[in-house]
Amino acid sequence: MSFLELKDVTLKFGGVTAVDNLSFSVEEGEVFAIVGPNGAGKSTVFNLISRFYDPHNGSIKFDGHDLLKSKPSGVAAFGVARTFQNIELFDQATVLENLLVGRHRHRQSNFLTELFFTPSVKKQEVQNRHMVEEIIDFLDLQAYREKRIAGLPYGVRKVVEVARALATDPKLLLLDEPASGLSVEETTDMRWWIDDIRRQMGITVLMVEHDMGLVSGVSDRVLAMADGAKLALGTPVEVQSDPAVIEAYLGHVA
Amino acid sequence: MRIVFKTDYMQDIRPWKDRYQLVLYLLLLTLMLAAPFVIDAFYLGELNNVLIWAIAGMGLMVLTGHTGQASLGHAAFLAMGCYTNIILMEQGLPFMLAFPLAGIITGLVGMVIAIPALRLHGIYLAIATMAMSILVDDIIVLTEPWTGGVGGKYAPSVNVFGIMIDRWGTPREFYYLTLGVVVVVTLGYINILRAPLGRSFIAVRDSEVSAQAIGIDVARTKAISFGISCAITGLGGALMGLFAGAFNNETFSVIISIELLMMIVIGGLGSIHGAFFGAIVIGFLPQFLSLSKEWVGSVFGGSNVAIPGLEFGVFGMILIAFILFEPMGLYGRWLKVRTFFELFPFYRKDMFKRQKSYLKTERLR
Ligand SMILES: Nc1ncnc2c1ncn2[C@@H]1O[C@H](COP(=O)(O)OP(=O)(O)O)[C@@H](O)[C@H]1O
Numbered sequence: 303m304s305f306l307e308l309k310d311v312t313l314k315f316g317g318v319t320a321v322d323n324l325s326f327s328v329e330e331g332e333v334f335a336i337v338g339p340n341g342a343g344k345s346t347v348f349n350l351i352s353r354f355y356d357p358h359n360g361s362i363k364f365d366g367h368d369l370l371k372s373k374p375s376g377v378a379a380f381g382v383a384r385t386f387q388n389i390e391l392f393d394q395a396t397v398l399e400n401l402l403v404g405r406h407r408h409r410q411s412n413f414l415t416e417l418f419f420t421p422s423v424k425k426q427e428v429q430n431r432h433m434v435e436e437i438i439d440f441l442d443l444q445a446y447r448e449k450r451i452a453g454l455p456y457g458v459r460k461v462v463e464v465a466r467a468l469a470t471d472p473k474l475l476l477l478d479e480p481a482s483g484l485s486v487e488e489t490t491d492m493r494w495w496i497d498d499i500r501r502q503m504g505i506t507v508l509m510v511e512h513d514m515g516l517v518s519g520v521s522d523r524v525l526a527m528a529d530g531a532k533l534a535l536g537t538p539v540e541v542q543s544d545p546a547v548i549e550a551y552l553g554h555v556a
Numbered sequence: 557m558r559i560v561f562k563t564d565y566m567q568d569i570r571p572w573k574d575r576y577q578l579v580l581y582l583l584l585l586t587l588m589l590a591a592p593f594v595i596d597a598f599y600l601g602e603l604n605n606v607l608i609w610a611i612a613g614m615g616l617m618v619l620t621g622h623t624g625q626a627s628l629g630h631a632a633f634l635a636m637g638c639y640t641n642i643i644l645m646e647q648g649l650p651f652m653l654a655f656p657l658a659g660i661i662t663g664l665v666g667m668v669i670a671i672p673a674l675r676l677h678g679i680y681l682a683i684a685t686m687a688m689s690i691l692v693d694d695i696i697v698l699t700e701p702w703t704g705g706v707g708g709k710y711a712p713s714v715n716v717f718g719i720m721i722d723r724w725g726t727p728r729e730f731y732y733l734t735l736g737v738v739v740v741v742t743l744g745y746i747n748i749l750r751a752p753l754g755r756s757f758i759a760v761r762d763s764e765v766s767a768q769a770i771g772i773d774v775a776r777t778k779a780i781s782f783g784i785s786c787a788i789t790g791l792g793g794a795l796m797g798l799f800a801g802a803f804n805n806e807t808f809s810v811i812i813s814i815e816l817l818m819m820i821v822i823g824g825l826g827s828i829h830g831a832f833f834g835a836i837v838i839g840f841l842p843q844f845l846s847l848s849k850e851w852v853g854s855v856f857g858g859s860n861v862a863i864p865g866l867e868f869g870v871f872g873m874i875l876i877a878f879i880l881f882e883p884m885g886l887y888g889r890w891l892k893v894r895t896f897f898e899l900f901p902f903y904r905k906d907m908f909k910r911q912k913s914y915l916k917t918e919r920l921r
């Protein structure tokens with residue numbers, strides 16, 4: 303069985319079929335990209351995996367668990383973390399606090415032990431901090447540690463969101479357009495980070511991205527979508543040369 | 557210029573950043589402990605009142621300032637704490653048991669009430685909670701056998717470790733009782749804020765979707781926040797009842813709910829300091845107004861005409877001014893002044909300027 307498996311998933315918003323009988327699976331350890339024009343249903347696929355919406359049809363399984371049986375807040379416990387296309391950070395908190403929130407699923411303490419801040423809570427906090435510092439070092443966020451999100455530039459926020467997702471210590475990382483709005487240098491950084499996330503941390507990556515340079519650079523396989531349905535699936539080269547894809551997606555660009 | 561060097565994670569985990577800050581707070585505590593010997597009975601009473609409001613303010617701050625859920629119904633929980641405390645004592649429980657129980661019971665009831673209210677957001681939640689505040693008046697009248705209804709109740713003197721305390725007979729002891737509760741509540745609040753629970757409150761406040769994606773159960777977190785908030789407010793209410801000496805169905809009106817919310821907005825949402833700053837404003841505003849009325853009277857002639865609703869009106873105007881010019885409240889203003897001195901001479905004018913925020917519509921697409 304595959305690591306992440308979507309089977310015949312359909313979701314309609316009123317008259318719009320956002321995801322149309324879609325099936326694909328992601329293998330452990332790969333970087334899998336979803337491409338497609340705006341409105342193709344890519345983000346909706348992420349939101350389905352996050353359980354924000356109930357599909358009308360189909361099944362979603364991850365690492366042996368039936369995700370459709372889980373609450374939205376239960377998905378993280380299986381080791382799934384994500385970023386959002388329009389950045390959803392905790393704006394009034396600092397970068398450090400944002401990353402510490404990411405540790406939430408590893409919480410061992412409860413209301414009472416936290417109220418008295420017992421030695422075990424203290425130990426847990428030191429350990430959380432230690433894990434978070436490793437991610438800060440990994441993504442070069444040292445300069446922003448104590449800064450509030452509300453005052454940070456867009457590019458930094460994008461990175462903080464990846465950092466917060468990594469702080470949950472995930473097995474599968476969903477990145478929704480990680481490079482959109484980034485400069486050329488920032489995109490290059492992101493490319494190497496995604497590579498390292500897979501190679502050094504051993505995390506499987508599922509990403510939505512428009513930048514074909516980035517997609518062909520890091521991904522093993524690519525799924526092309528249009529109007530909620532699958533157009534093509536294969537290596538980046540195969541997908542880019544697929545006539546249906548050129549017609550539906552790259553056709554606009556060329 | 558002052559720079560804090562950090563060499564240890566504990567510096568961020570313990571409640572004070574460095575020795576300088578610790579000394580400052582210990583100094584403040586010493587001043588508070590010395591107050592009964594320095595100021596006269598009238599001002600001690602005022603200070604006591606401010607501290608009680610600060611407790612109630614911390615209660616609402618947990619919910620509104622840190623979890624982002626507005627409530628215009630917290631006077632209901634003040635009432636609940638007040639009546640529960642007194643009724644339990646009438647049943648023969650000692651104050652030292654009745655008082656914490658009043659907090660716990662109010663907290664549990666708050667949590668249960670929260671469950672249907674949690675589906676509501678923003679202004680709708682505010683209206684629903686306001687309805688609760690209006691209802692409580694009727695409930696007190698309807699349950700007259702326990703609450704004394706319109707006739708109200710008198711607060712007895714209470715026994716704390718063998719010392720009989722009441723507001724008029726032993727104002728100093730009453731003050732120390734209040735101060736003790738303030739210290740305990742503040743320390744508990746600080747502990748929660750630096751632990752996962754407090755961070756999950758902030759997460760829910762700032763972005764429910766990503767809180768959920770990180771594994772935070774949003775409904776549960778809101779309910780817990782409601783519970784803690786109501787428990788603290790209940791303790792504040794119990795003290796308020798003892799301090800007032802007598803109370804009835806009209807003591808904890810919806811006006812008190814509104815004042816409480818205004819108070820924490822003026823003080824500064826999202827910080828414990830804000831509850832205290834707000835309490836100082838609300839506590840000393842009446843004095844300030846009567847002094848300035850006398851002043852206006854003496855300068856422009858004319859007697860001390862009573863202007864109905866003046867206090868509330870001025871309070872409202874202060875609130876509007878804060879929302880327009882200092883959305884971070886008095887605490888925000890204080891932070892700016894402090895940063896100015898700490899960074900002197902490197903302070904930049906736009907240091908606290910907010911970045912343009914992005915529209916939150918279509919946020920999931
Ligand atoms: N919450 C929603 N309510 C209604 N329609 C939605 C919602 N989310 C997405 N859609 C619609 O579903 C389609 C797919 O959207 P989306 O998944 O965001 O596309 P993509 O991420 O590929 O650009 C679009 O037509 C969009 O308007």
Ligand SMILES: [Mg+2]
Nearest residue numbers: 344345387921
């Ligand atoms: Mg999208």
